[in-house]
Amino acid sequence: MAAASPLCRCAVPAVLRTSWTDANPGRRFFGCANYRGANACNYFRWIDPPLEDNIKRLVLAMHKRIREVERRNDHNSFFREVSKGFFIVVGALLAKSVMDSLFGIKE
Template sequence: MAAIPPMCRCVVPAVLRTSWTDANPGRRFFGCANYRGVNACNYFRWIDPPLEDNIKSLVLALHKRIREVERRNNHSSFVREMSKSFFSCG
């Protein structure tokens, strides 16, 4: 079920984000849409409950593994494209 964004104190809908810190991996929250701006209101509200330590470790390990696979996939795609360019020249 999608959460309805609350209005932050900037009077704009808060933005749904996901934390990837070691303390709160994969934990979703609403935050001020202008959080990097000068006029940010610093609105913050967790959506998900805190995770148990063993679940945190699992989520962090899976997230790290996904990022490694994505990096390898991006590298392979780059090499494939460069090979096409190299072998199609002249």
């Protein structure tokens, strides 16, 4: 069950965030909604209890692996889209060439 957002000292609901530091990987906390803003109140409250060191290492290793897979997928998606574009252009040029030869059009 999700925790209700408390009000920070700015009188706005605090934002649920997740820490990915080496000291607190995957640990959730509430923070000021104006974080990094000039009017931030620096509100901070942990939701999750601290992790044991062996659990921290496992969480960090899994997070690193997930990010590597996501980067690889993004890279593959980019090249898949470029390949589609290439084949569309080649197909259009081939179709134009066939049409030109069928209708006797010379450049």
